[in-house]
Each structure stands twice: as C-alpha cells, then as structure tokens.
Amino acid sequence: MARPKTRAATPARRGRPWTFYALATLFALYVAALYGPMFCIYILSFQDVRGGLVFPMRGLSLHWFVDLFTQVRTGDVNGAFDRSIRLAVIVTIITVVFSFMAGLGFRRRFAGDTIVFYLMIGSLVAPGLVLGIGIGLLFQWLGIDASWYTSALGAQLSWTLPFGVLVMFAVMSRFDHAWEEAARDLGASAWQTIRLVVIPVLAPGLIAVALFGFTLSYDEFARTLQTAGSLNTLPLEIWSMTLNVTSPSLYALGTVTTIVSFLIIGVSLGTIVLIQKRRGPRAPRH
Known part of the structure; x- marks a missing residue:
C-alpha cells in the first residue's frame, strides 16, 4: 500500500516582537483619549432628574433630552438646530456644484491654472477665527448685515x-474619458453627456x-463665531x-448632534455602497 502523504513540518511560530505590544498599547491609549471624553458625555446625558x-x-x-427641547432655560436649541441644518444644506449644494464645475474646468490646462488652484485652497492654511473676522468686516464694509x-x-x-475641490480632483483623476467620447459618438450633446454619463x-x-x-x-464654530450675527447656529x-x-441638558445636546452626524454619514456611505452594487462588477480590461 502506498504510504499516505504527510505535511511538511512547519517551523515553530515566533512570538510577536515587543514593538508590536508597545505600538498596540500606544494605539489603545490614543483611541481612549480620542473617544473616552465623548462616551463620558453620552453616558451622563442619560441620567434622571437627579x-x-x-x-x-x-x-x-x-x-x-425632553428638557432640552421643552425648557426655555436651555436656550434656543430648536431654532439653532433649524438654522444649522438649513445652512448646512445650502453650503452642501453650493459646494457640490462649484466643486463639480471646478473638476470639469481643471481637466485641461489653462493659463494661470496653478495660481487659481492655490487661491482656491489658500483658505485652508488661514486660521479660522481670523478668517471669520475678516469676512465679517468685509460684509460690514459692503453694507450687508451679518447673519x-x-x-x-x-x-x-x-x-x-x-x-x-480636492476630493473632486481625486475623483476626476480616475475618470475614463473614453466614456464621454463614446457618448459623443452616439450623438449625445455636451449637456446630455454630462447628465447621462x-x-x-x-x-x-x-x-x-x-x-x-x-x-x-x-460642526463649524471658529469661522461662524464672528459672522453669524445675533442668531446662533x-x-x-x-x-x-x-x-x-x-x-x-448640555450633554444631551451633544449626544443629539452626534447622532445626527452619524446618521448623515451612514446614509451617505450606504448610498455609495448601493450605487456600487447596482453597477455590478466591471469587465476586466485587456
């Protein structure tokens, strides 16, 4: 009878180096310092009247949570929440439209494109509070009330x-222009190509x-502090x-705002996953 094949002996597993445990401990401390205060606030917001x-x-x-939206002494929470949501929606729409237009415009080089690019992202390096003061003074000089x-x-x-704009540039860098060419070959107009492709x-x-x-x-605070006028976000x-x-009540408000943020993030990520699934796997290129 043929002898059964046996697996080759594997070398003894080596233990993890001490650097692994040191870095793991450092990471655990980092996570605790980052999320510990947040969880403390969430836990304390669920206390009773005492x-x-x-x-x-x-x-x-x-x-x-009930006291937060029913008692006047806690502030104008309902009005502030309504203003923040409406402002965020307006900002989102403008940001998406202008970022998309910038992504389309920068697909081809033009004179002064580098200067325009750095002007667009220059505000990222400016302190938010100082920039907010400058914008408030500018609107005051233009005769527009701060609100x-x-x-x-x-x-x-x-x-x-x-x-x-930075996110859109990264997305545009992976866009295959052959799809646009195919749409134009099939008789699509420029607007139809943008809308349908x-x-x-x-x-x-x-x-x-x-x-x-x-x-x-x-969640913006620094740039809004000097520009929101008399009505708070x-x-x-x-x-x-x-x-x-x-x-x-202050902790309850923090918990509510965090829940809203996570809901928005979850809906956005879920929508992206759903779109990717509906597209299905792409055929490999040859």
Missing part, C-alpha cells in the same frame, strides 16, 4: 469649497463631496450653553 455634570451617574432616563445666511454662509464656504459615473464622488460639505458646515448655541447651563 443627574449632575460629573460621575457617578444617577439613575437612567431620557429626562434631559447665518450671508456672512456665515461665505465663511463656511471658504472652509468647505477647498475640501470639495459624467454625473452617474461620478455619483459616489459627488456624495463624498456633499458629505464633506454638510459635516464641515454643521447649533455649535454656537452649545458654546453659549456652557456659560449658563449647569445640567446634563
């Missing part, structure tokens, strides 16, 4: 547009730009509440 601003936690209820839909809108666009292909990238625009606007309302609210 709750305070520090541990130990007293009871478990949704009292402070969340005028000067605050301009201040936030100076933050969201550079990010949107370019936008559907770039849809995941456009959603990513929209996600950047919405989240950056929704939600980050400004949270900041003002730290001066006069001494209850877990």
Whole structure:
C-alpha cells in the first residue's frame, strides 16, 4: 500500500516582537483619549432628574433630552438646530456644484491654472477665527448685515469649497474619458453627456463631496463665531450653553448632534455602497 502523504513540518511560530505590544498599547491609549471624553458625555446625558455634570451617574432616563427641547432655560436649541441644518444644506449644494464645475474646468490646462488652484485652497492654511473676522468686516464694509445666511454662509464656504475641490480632483483623476467620447459618438450633446454619463459615473464622488460639505458646515464654530450675527447656529448655541447651563441638558445636546452626524454619514456611505452594487462588477480590461 502506498504510504499516505504527510505535511511538511512547519517551523515553530515566533512570538510577536515587543514593538508590536508597545505600538498596540500606544494605539489603545490614543483611541481612549480620542473617544473616552465623548462616551463620558453620552453616558451622563442619560441620567434622571437627579443627574449632575460629573460621575457617578444617577439613575437612567431620557429626562434631559425632553428638557432640552421643552425648557426655555436651555436656550434656543430648536431654532439653532433649524438654522444649522438649513445652512448646512445650502453650503452642501453650493459646494457640490462649484466643486463639480471646478473638476470639469481643471481637466485641461489653462493659463494661470496653478495660481487659481492655490487661491482656491489658500483658505485652508488661514486660521479660522481670523478668517471669520475678516469676512465679517468685509460684509460690514459692503453694507450687508451679518447673519447665518450671508456672512456665515461665505465663511463656511471658504472652509468647505477647498475640501470639495480636492476630493473632486481625486475623483476626476480616475475618470475614463473614453466614456464621454463614446457618448459623443452616439450623438449625445455636451449637456446630455454630462447628465447621462459624467454625473452617474461620478455619483459616489459627488456624495463624498456633499458629505464633506454638510459635516464641515454643521460642526463649524471658529469661522461662524464672528459672522453669524445675533442668531446662533447649533455649535454656537452649545458654546453659549456652557456659560449658563449647569445640567446634563448640555450633554444631551451633544449626544443629539452626534447622532445626527452619524446618521448623515451612514446614509451617505450606504448610498455609495448601493450605487456600487447596482453597477455590478466591471469587465476586466485587456
């Protein structure tokens, strides 16, 4: 009888080097320092009426979430939330449209394109608070009253547009121009090519730009502080509440804003995954 084949002996597994455990410990400390304060706020926001601003936690209820939207003493939370959402939607739409147009415009070189590019992203290196003061002074010089839909809108666009343009450039770099040529060969006009070919292909990238625009606007504080006028956005309302609210309502507000942010991120990522699945696997190139 033929002898059964045996597997070759494998060398003994070596233990992980000490650097692995050192780096793993460092990473664990980093994660704890990054998310620990957030989880403390989330936990303390679910206390009952006896709750305070520090541990130990007293009871478990949704009292402070109800108090947040029903008591006047906690501030104008409903109005601030409404303004932040509307401002974020406007900023998102403008950011997506202008970033897409910039991506189309920069596909071909033109005179002064490098200067224009650096002018677009120059606001990223400027301190947000200083830039907000400058924008507020500019609108005052133009005779336009500072408000969340005028000067605050301009201040936030100076933050969201550079990010949107950079993301769109990365997306455009992977776009195959052969699809546009095929559409034109089939008789499509320039607008039909953009509407039926370019936008559907770039849809995941456009959603990513929209996600950047919405989240950056929704959470922006420094550039909005000097430009929002007398009506606060939600980050400004949270900041003002730290001066006069001494209850877990402040923590409840932080929990609500985080939930909204995660919902927006989840919907955006889910939409991108759904689009990729509907497209199906691409045929390999030869």
